[in-house]
Amino acid sequence: MSRLFVGLETPFVQDLPATLNKVHEEKMNGVAAPLFHPRFQRDDDGLSDTRDGPQTRSDLVLDSRGWTASVVGVVSKWMDLDATTQRVRLSAEKVFKQEVAWASHLSVPAVLLPTPRHAEQSSNYARVLNQSLTQAQYLQFWVRILLTPRQQSCAKAPMETDPVAGLCAAAAVMETEENKHEALVDPWETWDSLRARCEYHPKLFVALEITADLPSAEVVQRWLGEPVKAAIVSTDIFLTNRKGYPALSQRHQKLMAQLFQHKVQFYLSGRPRHREKMLPYVQYLHFLYSKLPSQDRKTQFEAPYLDYLQAPLQPLMDNLESQTYETFEQDTFKYNQYEKAITKALEHTPDDKESVVVVVGAGRGPLVRCALRAATLANRKTRMFAVEKNANAVITLRNLKISEKWDNVTIVASDMRSWRTKERADIMVSELLGSFGDNELSPECLDGAQSLLHENGISIPCEYTSYVAPVMSSKLWNEVKVHDSVKSFETPYVVRLHNFYALAPTQRCFQFTHPKFNTRIDNRRQAELRFVAAESAVVHGLAGYFDAVLYGDVTLSIEPDTHSDGMFSWFPIYFPLRQPLRFQKGEEVVVDFWRLEGNSRVWYEWSVAPGSGTCHAPIHNPNGRSYWIGL
């Protein structure tokens, strides 16, 4: 996790270097400051400039590094892009574009935009913003959104603590009757309408204004699925502790901890109400940050992969590399479970004869080691076979046989589906599972290898199940969109989901068991799952997980509710949707999923639609046109 960023939201300051010095003295990292003086009102000729004096302070007051590292530009709040009179609207557009152009010129990382009016009343705001988003190259646009709608008039808007800005407050949109009504609307709806009209633009972010009243945990969770880049924390929401220092309520503390995990920048706003300095507030945020639990091994391992899309492995078609084996061999939890499962299974084999264990897909031998340890624990004499198709891994296995004296182990360089032998094993051990359980073709491989087992033989694993949940994540949707092709939207990705919101708990999708003697084998599947949206949200795709029974009560799981502690071999899988779909709170989300096969290939098709039938969504990946797994 990166260092905590705490900045200050300031009124317009002429002497920016002096302000930054003070801010740095109080241990803050930068400021969010107005780009132009709020009294500098421009008419609709705003840009054809006939004035003699400069329109704002010079860019030379800081070098470009200073602007980039320490300043976010606040766009004038008084402009009204959705005013009823055209003259006011056109003038506001000129002001907006002039300020955005100036911000780009300065190379500040972002502009902080005023809170839009509610959805239906902000179409021109959305249009002007969408134009700017499309033109700007590096600049980010942060839209100020209240966490909870204000019940009262906005007497505490932070800018009003500035006497100069106060002059303009009379004109501010927040004060009108219309807006008092509007303030009761869910602010998320305002955001959702705006960003949907801007097609989920990747440079568009939320600056969340933390309010004294907090919404439900579910609503907070939904914000954590949104691209929140900044949190504006007014000094008004702080309580005072026994020593007279600022502190936050328990619920606010929890919220901060959640925001810390998402690399959000914090901007303090308003007047200091404790000891007349901002420093105690800054120190308090750093104190909360320091209370975060220190990172365990799994968290450290996962950190660089958060929300990073990877193509799923195709270990059947491609040979894994040494490095990949090396990474997965380090998952102690997983191999401990395998050791337990093999031990239990061996204990069920007769103790008066040699037990035969075949490891199929032995790789560089971690399951062979588990089986050898299990044989000792179960006190069984064993004969083992390690079957591996990757010629490179076979070199490792043969070296191990010598160096680790695997005298009872035979190395077999063959595809498990084609090895013919008269041996019949008591136990067949494999680790062919993917993030979605069956997506690395474990069913087909184990079916092809089950003739190696005698009729009462045991497969470890003996069962695995996939799980699905509809998720909102404009972050992931944009990552897929980078390639902007149907193919990329019809391909699942392995990804450590982080900036996302699940609209409902996961549901079971497909299940497979092994071995399957005396039954017709068919690994095609179909499932229709019906979810109920816990909050209004957008579905950008489906999150996939799996769990597996190795043997008896020994299991592995990456399903969120039952995730095996400390196991890091599998990230979730993400199936994108080409078009995001909006659902109301309580509405039914119908997910259809197929597992299909043909032409030596296996593939999935999927679709998502509202239960009401008001909208019909396309089925993704017909005939595996965009993504398939080779047999």
Next chain:
Amino acid sequence: MSRLFVGLETPFVQDLPATLNKVHEEKMNGVAAPLFHPRFQRDDDGLSDTRDGPQTRSDLVLDSRGWTASVVGVVSKWMDLDATTQRVRLSAEKVFKQEVAWASHLSVPAVLLPTPRHAEQSSNYARVLNQSLTQAQYLQFWVRILLTPRQQSCAKAPMETDPVAGLCAAAAVMETEENKHEALVDPWETWDSLRARCEYHPKLFVALEITADLPSAEVVQRWLGEPVKAAIVSTDIFLTNRKGYPALSQRHQKLMAQLFQHKVQFYLSGRPRHREKMLPYVQYLHFLYSKLPSQDRKTQFEAPYLDYLQAPLQPLMDNLESQTYETFEQDTFKYNQYEKAITKALEHTPDDKESVVVVVGAGRGPLVRCALRAATLANRKTRMFAVEKNANAVITLRNLKISEKWDNVTIVASDMRSWRTKERADIMVSELLGSFGDNELSPECLDGAQSLLHENGISIPCEYTSYVAPVMSSKLWNEVKVHDSVKSFETPYVVRLHNFYALAPTQRCFQFTHPKFNTRIDNRRQAELRFVAAESAVVHGLAGYFDAVLYGDVTLSIEPDTHSDGMFSWFPIYFPLRQPLRFQKGEEVVVDFWRLEGNSRVWYEWSVAPGSGTCHAPIHNPNGRSYWIGL
């Protein structure tokens, strides 16, 4: 410049960790070591493995980091991909692919491939290599190429110092009669044929074997335009200094200095002939490295931009950002020249009246400052105008007018082509030149602004000329090819050329002068330039440069032979060719260049062809379809 890498080429070693320890003790960074034992000859069933023992040492002797950081895999030299009998060829192909697969498995950064036979005799080598290049994801392929052809039989091939490898030497291709003949062919031709058949693949590199005899300076220069990744330095080529330590000849020292500039890795090979250790050789190379002149400001500034393609600025259509102004304002040399030129020009204005200076395209004011300093130096009373179309830069100018008391300067927020005034200036100063002189539309802008000058008025600059040379650079060609579109191959790029070879000295292309009163203004141009290739080479594109006369004898130049010392405002410009063209030494390279205009646009078209007319090459960018500059 990154740290010097010195490695050791070793015979096959079973105990790689021990060898690496010794190598690190002798201050070396890694090894180039055979992947398989040279005695491990495989038949054409090489891969369907029925042996019991491992085929080579285990990947587990190092972790994947160790393999990646410290080992380059040497592919067996004895295999003959172009043998006359099919059985030998097929067997060689299996060996080659097995070894490349093993190298990929290990995640070593590169394989070192044996020297191919001469062009016409290595078609199967090229085919097999091309297949591997297309499949491998990260692996680099380094082809071992002699710097000078060996006159004798190859008694000093480094592997033969190894007694085990010696067993195979009898079979080595180098020893046959056929190859003694072949050894007289220019090794560059062998390389050129191979890489052309592999379509200049970006993962294909040269490992240059440094010989005791060195080729001409021109041939060395040509190698510096090739993707040389490694230099193999035999202990045989070292002399002994008076203290008994190894040293290199002056010419070899110069070559090493050139290779250092290109981030080449060095691999020592052969037996130590001085003090029975490799350490003195390593120390000597580090000594040479330390003798490189330390980096001046310009070199440091340029380092991150070597061979990095940038789209040319379009300051007329786009507004420059504050950061861009900031960078260019730091070019002290350039502004000193402007100051000199304005001073001289002012000295030619009458001293009994106020001189009028107009700066067109004033940006954030650096030329205004030059003009103010020049007025003091020339002891002239002046009235100045700073004309700038970028509204953001006008804010800076107006702030400067106040803070720096520019009382005699008027700021004019206008496009220089449309400002109408009754003032007539004595001197018009501008800095509108691009890397190719006219490519940022200086001609059109200054023609449009010249009515601001009175009839004897002076333009600074008063003249500028573009220059062109045909260049070989598979590095740059591949950078363009990443986008793989006609558009990308018909766009010029601003780039600090580094890994390239100019086939001939630059020639003048287009020239422009200002002002142009009493003459028909036409800025269209055509030039046909005829170059003679100094060595056989491939033309991948054209390098463009410019020089300019500011006033009198005060000039600026980025043309290689006359480049102004320490000036860093302009990198060269690179016009790519869609298809690389091969020229023989002494052959004529005909370059046609046009500057054209229409529909408020200016664009270039260009083509390259042999003077013999044996090949007709397409004209690039017809009608400016891929690239144009907006007026």
